[in-house]
Structures are given as C-alpha cells and as structure tokens.
Amino acid sequence: MTDGRRPEDVRWMRRALELANGSLYLTSPNPRVGCVIVRDGRVLGEGATQAVGGPHAEVCALRDADARGESVRGATVYVTLEPCSHHGRTPPCADALVAAAPARVVAAMGDPNPRVAGGGFARLRAAGIEVETGVCLDEALALNTGFVARMGRGTPWLWMKIAASLDGRTALRNGRSKWITGEAARADGHHWRARSCAVLTGIGTVLADDPKLDVRYVETLRQPRKIVLDPRLELPLDARLLDGTETLVFTTREDPVRSSQLAGRNARLICLPGPDGRVDLPAMMRWLGEHEVNEVHVEAGERLNGALLRAGVVDELITYLAPVLLGDAVGMARLPVLDDLAQARRFGFFDVQCVGADLRVRARSPARWNALRALACESTR
Amino acid sequence: MTDGRRPEDVRWMRRALELANGSLYLTSPNPRVGCVIVRDGRVLGEGATQAVGGPHAEVCALRDADARGESVRGATVYVTLEPCSHHGRTPPCADALVAAAPARVVAAMGDPNPRVAGGGFARLRAAGIEVETGVCLDEALALNTGFVARMGRGTPWLWMKIAASLDGRTALRNGRSKWITGEAARADGHHWRARSCAVLTGIGTVLADDPKLDVRYVETLRQPRKIVLDPRLELPLDARLLDGTETLVFTTREDPVRSSQLAGRNARLICLPGPDGRVDLPAMMRWLGEHEVNEVHVEAGERLNGALLRAGVVDELITYLAPVLLGDAVGMARLPVLDDLAQARRFGFFDVQCVGADLRVRARSPARWNALRALACESTR
Numbered sequence: 001m002t003d004g005r006r007p008e009d010v011r012w013m014r015r016a017l018e019l020a021n022g023s024l025y026l027t028s029p030n031p032r033v034g035c036v037i038v039r040d041g042r043v044l045g046e047g048a049t050q051a052v053g054g055p056h057a058e059v060c061a062l063r064d065a066d067a068r069g070e071s072v073r074g075a076t077v078y079v080t081l082e083p084c085s086h087h088g089r090t091p092p093c094a095d096a097l098v099a100a101a102p103a104r105v106v107a108a109m110g111d112p113n114p115r116v117a118g119g120g121f122a123r124l125r126a127a128g129i130e131v132e133t134g135v136c137l138d139e140a141l142a143l144n145t146g147f148v149a150r151m152g153r154g155t156p157w158l159w160m161k162i163a164a165s166l167d168g169r170t171a172l173r174n175g176r177s178k179w180i181t182g183e184a185a186r187a188d189g190h191h192w193r194a195r196s197c198a199v200l201t202g203i204g205t206v207l208a209d210d211p212k213l214d215v216r217y218v219e220t221l222r223q224p225r226k227i228v229l230d231p232r233l234e235l236p237l238d239a240r241l242l243d244g245t246e247t248l249v250f251t252t253r254e255d256p257v258r259s260s261q262l263a264g265r266n267a268r269l270i271c272l273p274g275p276d277g278r279v280d281l282p283a284m285m286r287w288l289g290e291h292e293v294n295e296v297h298v299e300a301g302e303r304l305n306g307a308l309l310r311a312g313v314v315d316e317l318i319t320y321l322a323p324v325l326l327g328d329a330v331g332m333a334r335l336p337v338l339d340d341l342a343q344a345r346r347f348g349f350f351d352v353q354c355v356g357a358d359l360r361v362r363a364r365s366p367a368r369w370n371a372l373r374a375l376a377c378e379s380t381r
Numbered sequence: 382m383t384d385g386r387r388p389e390d391v392r393w394m395r396r397a398l399e400l401a402n403g404s405l406y407l408t409s410p411n412p413r414v415g416c417v418i419v420r421d422g423r424v425l426g427e428g429a430t431q432a433v434g435g436p437h438a439e440v441c442a443l444r445d446a447d448a449r450g451e452s453v454r455g456a457t458v459y460v461t462l463e464p465c466s467h468h469g470r471t472p473p474c475a476d477a478l479v480a481a482a483p484a485r486v487v488a489a490m491g492d493p494n495p496r497v498a499g500g501g502f503a504r505l506r507a508a509g510i511e512v513e514t515g516v517c518l519d520e521a522l523a524l525n526t527g528f529v530a531r532m533g534r535g536t537p538w539l540w541m542k543i544a545a546s547l548d549g550r551t552a553l554r555n556g557r558s559k560w561i562t563g564e565a566a567r568a569d570g571h572h573w574r575a576r577s578c579a580v581l582t583g584i585g586t587v588l589a590d591d592p593k594l595d596v597r598y599v600e601t602l603r604q605p606r607k608i609v610l611d612p613r614l615e616l617p618l619d620a621r622l623l624d625g626t627e628t629l630v631f632t633t634r635e636d637p638v639r640s641s642q643l644a645g646r647n648a649r650l651i652c653l654p655g656p657d658g659r660v661d662l663p664a665m666m667r668w669l670g671e672h673e674v675n676e677v678h679v680e681a682g683e684r685l686n687g688a689l690l691r692a693g694v695v696d697e698l699i700t701y702l703a704p705v706l707l708g709d710a711v712g713m714a715r716l717p718v719l720d721d722l723a724q725a726r727r728f729g730f731f732d733v734q735c736v737g738a739d740l741r742v743r744a745r746s747p748a749r750w751n752a753l754r755a756l757a758c759e760s761t762r
Contacts, residue, residue, distance in 0.1 A: 166700060168548035168549025169549065172719050177722075317706075322727075323729050323730045324725045326716065327714050327716025332547075332706060334709070336708065337554045338707065349735065352740060358730075
C-alpha cells in the first residue's frame with residue numbers, strides 16, 4: 001500500500017477503528033466496522049455496525065449526521081472496511097453514500113467478500129467520489145481477521161488460548177490448574193471468547209472439568225456458539241455447557257438417537273470422520289467457514305491442542321504466562337517427538353502485554369496473516 | 382525515597398548511569414559507577430569506574446574536569462553510587478570530592494559495603510557539601526544488583542539463563558537444541574555472561590555438550606570465572622572450558638591427585654558436600670560471596686536448574702522464548718510433582734523485550750529485590 005498518509009486521515013481512521021472496536025462483541029458473523037464523517041476537522045456523524053440485521057456503520061453515521069442536522073455533501077467519510085455494494089440483509093452502503101454525496105471516502109481496507117471485492121469502491125468512484133484505501137490497514141485487519149479468513153480462504157481464523165507457567169505447564173499432574181495465571185488473565189481470556197463466533201473444546205476437558213464455556217467476565221449481548229470435539233459421543237446431556245446456547249458436536253459416528261437427544265439441548269451433531277478414525281479437523285474448519293463462523297477460540301487440553309496443531313489449522317496462539325516454574329506437570333500441547341528442530345512449525349510473536357502479574361504473548365503464522373493482508377489489499381485495487 | 386525530583390537531576394543521573402553502563406563488563410568485583418560533574422547545564426567532567434585497581438568514577442570525572450581546565454568548585458556532582466570513604470585498592474573518593482569542593486553531590490543510592498554504608502555521605506556533609514540521594518535508585522541498583530547482594534546478604538545474585546520454546550522446552554528428546562532461539566538471542570545471552578563474575582554449569586552439560594562457556598558475541602576485556610558442579614569428579618581434563626580461565630569445580634569428595642591435575646588447568650577443587658550427598662548449594666553461594674563473586678550466570682540443564690530452584694538460590698530467570706511449540710521434549714527445570722499450586726515459588730516479571738524473532742522475559746524474586754532495594758536506601762539515611 002502507500003506511505004505518506006495525511007496525518008488527519010490517520011487520526012480520523014483511528015477514531016473509526018475505535019468505533020468499530022465498540023462493536024467487537026456484537027456484529028458476528030458480520031465484520032465490525034466503524035465510520036466517521038468529517039468536514040473541516042469537525043465530526044458530522046459517527047457510527048458502528050450493529051448486530052446482524054441492523055444497519056451498517058456507514059448508514060449509522062449518515063443517520064447520525066442527519067439527526068444533528070448536518071449535510072454530508074462535500075465531506076470526507078472514514079470507514080474501516082470497503083462499503084458494501086450488494087443487497088445482503090440490508091441495502092448497499094455504497095448507494096447510501098453516493099446519495100449523500102461526500103467528496104471523499106477513505107477506507108482502511110477492501111472487503112474480500114466476493115460479492116463486494118472492489119465493487120463498493122468502483123460504485124463510489126463512478127459517482128465521482130474520490131476514494132483512498134489502505135489507511136491503518138493492519139489495525140483494520142486485526143479487527144476482522146476472522147471475517148477476512150472466512151471470505152478469503154473459506155475457513156475461520158482459529159486461535160488457541162493457553163494459560164501456563166513460564167515453563168509451559170498448564171496443570172499439575174493431579175489435574176489442578178486453578179489457578180496458574182491470575183484473575184486479570186482470566187478476564188482477558190473472556191474478552192477473546194466474547195469476540196469469537198465459537199468456543200471450541202474437547203470431550204476430555206468436558207468430562208474432566210465440565211466447563212460452561214460462556215462469556216462471563218466481560219459484558220456482551222451475544223454468546224458465541226460452543227463446539228465440542230467428541231469422536232465417541234461421550235458428551236453427557238447434563239453437561240453444563242449445554243445451557244441452551246447453540247452447540248456443535250463434531251463426531252465420527254452417526255447416531256440418530258443421540259442426535260435427537262442433543263437436538264433437545266440445542267446441540268447439533270455433525271459427523272466428519274477422517275481417514276484415521278478421528279474427527280477430520282480440516283473438514284471441520286471448512287464446515288465452520290460454510291456456516292458463518294469467523295473466529296474460533298480454542299480452550300482445550302494438551303491432547304486436542306496437539307491434534308489441532310498437527311492438523312495445521314491453528315492460526316494464532318494466545319498464551320498467558322505466569323511467573324512460576326512447575327517442572328513435572330501437564331504441557332501446552334501433546335506433539336510427537338521431533339528428530340530435528342527444522343520440523344517444528346514456527347509462529348511469529350506480534351503482541352506482548354502485561355496482564356496483572358502475568359504476560360499475554362500472542363504469536364501467529366506469519367504466512368497466513370500475510371495471505372489475509374494481501375486479500376485486504378488486493379480487493380482495494 | 383523521595384518524589385518530586387528536579388528534572389535536571391534525573392537527566393544528569395541518566396547520563397551518569399550511561400557512563401556506568403559503559404563499564405558493565407569491566408569493573409567486577411567492584412561496582413560499575415558513573416559520574417558527571419555539571420555547572421549551569423554544562424558538563425565539566427565525566428568518568429566511569431575502571432578495572433580493578435584503576436580509578437573510581439568520581440576520580441575519573443575530577444581528572445577529566447582538570448584536563449579540560451575546569452574548576453569543580455561550586456558545581457554539582459552526579460554519581461550512581463555513594464562515594465567510598467575507605468582506603469581500598471584506591472584512596473577514598475569522598476576525600477577527593479571534598480578537596481574539589483563542589484556545592485552539591487547527587488547520588489542514586491548508598492553503598493551497602495559495610496566499610497562505606499553512609500560514611501561517604503557523612504564525610505561530604507561534614508565538609509558542607511549538600512547531599513541528595515535516591516535519584517534513579519532502581520536503575521542504579523539494576524546495574525549493581527550482584528554487588529549489593531554480596532555486600533548486603535553475603536551471597537551473589539544468581540540468574541538462570543534459559544533458551545526455550547514457547548511451551549518451555551529447551552532441547553529435543555535426542556538432545557538437539559541448536560537452535561531453538563535465534564542468533565540475536567544467543568548474542569544477548571553473551572551480554573549477560575559478560576557482565577557476570579562467573580558462569581555456572583553442571584557436569585551433565587559439560588559431558589554432553591563440552592561448552593566453552595566463554596564470552597564470544599560481545600567485546601570484553603575480562604572473561605568471567607567458570608564454575609562446574611561436579612559431585613563425582615567427572616570433569617575431563619581436556620574439557621574445552623578448561624582454557625586457562627580461572628575455574629571453580631564444586632564437588633563432594635576430596636581428591637588430592639585430581640585436585641593437583643586440575644590446578645594445572647587453573648581449576649580449583651572445592652569440596653562442599655551437603656547432608657544429602659550432593660553439593661551443598663547454599664554453602665556454595667556463601668563461598669562465592671566470600672570470594673568476590675557478585676553475579677552468577679547459570680547455563681545448565683534441567684537437572685541442575687531444578688536443583689538450584691529447589692535449593693532456593695535462584696534470584697532471577699532470564700528466559701528467551703522462541704515462537705514455536707515442541708511438545709514432548711526436555712523442560713526448563715526438573716522439579717518434583719506438586720500437589721498444590723500454592724507450593725510453587727513465584728517470581729515476578731519485570732522486563733520483556735523482543736530479541737530478534739524471540740522474546741526475552743526476565744522474572745525475579747520480588748522479596749529478594751526489595752530486600753536489596755531496602756539496603757540501597759537504608760545506607761542513604
């Protein structure tokens with residue numbers, strides 16, 4: 001993309017990103033988008049995408065300007081994602097903008113949705129509106145990584161959340177893990193649950209800990225779906241996570257009786273056996289992509305963590321490290337013994353924060369991030 | 382200590398700390414000290430402590446001022462440690478300052494050396510010089526943690542350097558560890574070797590890897606001593622670390638023949654059997670404190686790391702984490718299985734840096750750091 005941005009463009013785009021961030025827990029499976037309309041350094045209107053079926057950010061900002069008695073004609077519109085050009089659940093935002101006739105639209109990134117993919121920008125330009133793209137692209141992509149992944153490659157963005165000691169131990173040998181990291185880290189973990197479309201765990205964790213897997217430490221109007229990997233259909237019908245939230249149970253065998261029992265708990269059985277007799281994890285990811293899951297938040301034990309890593313479906317690690325060494329205890333991921341360090345799949349660190357007394361360390365696949373980034377750029381051509 | 386420092390005091394003390402930092406690899410077992418003499422915002426002279434037997438920072442700065450034809454009378458002297466008041470290898474710096482007659486001396490911290498411990502400040506005040514202390518105390522203590530530990534509690538400050546994967550693995554099961562972390566992390570590790578008084582390892586590492594344990598990636602005029610824990614006296618006389626640098630071999634049995642052979646390689650045998658038949662690690666730390674070792678840099682395997690942790694002699698962890706998960710591989714420290722997380726000894730994170738593609742995460746015992754900090758304050762009363 002370009003260098004030498006105008007400072008005011010970056011400033012207002014940051015405000016638009018803030019607005020989008022305010023919808024972080026709300027809009028899935030739609031992207032979180034923020035929009036600010038500005039003239040002569042003064043805000044005429046602001047908005048962020050609302051829950052599914054509600055108005056998009058651009059329309060919210062146009063309505064806000066209208067409510068303030070402001071005309072948008074000749075103004076600059078800052079928006080964190082290319083305005084849509086198709087009739088989805090709402091009419092095209094590009095048309096609403098054309099009708100309002102701003103002089104200029106600045107967008108952080110293109111929309112890789114094949115039904116948009118440059119069409120929004122084209123419509124604006126055709127109406128004589130100046131369009132600039134790529135301002136704060138990385139920040140905008142970080143807000144909607146999962147949406148771009150689903151649109152661009154057909155599968156969700158999957159992160160694995162792990163709380164561990166500095167020497168990578170997630171539980172004592174007797175199973176105790178309460179608590180290695182502190183309350184601030186646990187609360188931060190719920191932020192990631194809240195923004196995800198689905199929280200995934202394995203049957204081992206369900207049987208051992210009976211987790212609720214819901215979002216508790218942060219306020220949210222929406223609960224993510226739940227996913228349980230349960231190859232042998234051991235999920236008890238009284239498991240705490242079966243609380244009425246939509247649950248997906250991936251398994252390896254059809255079982256109409258069980259299926260109907262689970263349906264009564266709003267849980268759907270999906271049978272995806274792989275060639276090794278386990279759940280076919282890449283197929284599961286494709287299934288999730290086809291069913292509007294943008295971001296998958298994994299909280300599982302070392303066995304499932306290892307299986308997901310071996311299957312190559314992990315895009316990102318979100319690890320909370322406590323300042324303690326535990327030695328002989330349970331690890332982060334069960335992986336086969338390597339002969340050579342070159343065989344290990346490397347991630348790249350990109351974000352480290354102090355969270356209470358612990359560290360939050362995020363690492364992601366550089367190749368996969370760059371592939372999404374290219375998509376977000378490409379559709380701005 | 383105090384708040385509301387004058388901004389210029391902090392500014393000039395930072396310069397004095399920079400000068401001290403320039404002597405980081407040079408002065409052991411003496412502390413690294415920097416000194417700046419200032420009048421009306423202009424530097425009259427600067428200096429840092431030189432190698433053992435050479436002049437201290439204050440004398441270097443006074444000489445520098447003299448060489449520039451500047452009189453120090455009425456000026457302000459910034460020094461990172463209380464000027465010494467005793468005849469050691471050089472005459473007392475406090476006397477040299479009194480003779481130069483500055484109006485004011487600002488010190489970062491007191492000297493916990495029982496032969497100083499406030500005596501330097503008292504002499505300055507008795508001569509009518511205004512004394513202020515505690516400016517940038519934490520930064521100054523970080524430069525001389527080991528010196529303060531040796532003076533204040535009689536044992537060195539010991540840090541354990543560990544290079545590992547994000548899941549805490551330091552080597553593959555086949556022993557391969559080249560390389561989990563990158564070259565930048567290895568070079569950074571040599572910085573910590575270079576500032577230490579001694580690099581400690583175990584006989585297991587010597588027999589497996591035959592390390593040199595010298596400082597290579599950074600320039601230094603001084604090599605730290607080497608320490609090998611070798612309970613059964615298995616150290617080969619042709620081990621690469623026996624390169625003529627002074628080496629200490631801690632063991633559990635007297636062996637005059639071996640002792641004399643090792644003496645020929647500048648290695649000294651020290652027999653400190655503990656009640657469990659292993660080397661008595663707390664006794665080793667006291668021995669090192671009595672023999673002018675300020676800072677011990679440990680690079681050992683999981684077995685010795687575990688023994689040092691269990692013995693409670695580890696003050697700090699310096700871990701380099703690579704963005705990779707290795708699963709079934711060698712851990713950081715072999716520690717007994719715990720029943721309860723409350724049994725684990727907690728450190729506190731205090732410094733995280735990116736080093737190449739890796740992270741350097743430092744953690745220390747908050748109680749031990751605070752004990753040294755109290756010593757550095759106390760002697761300023």
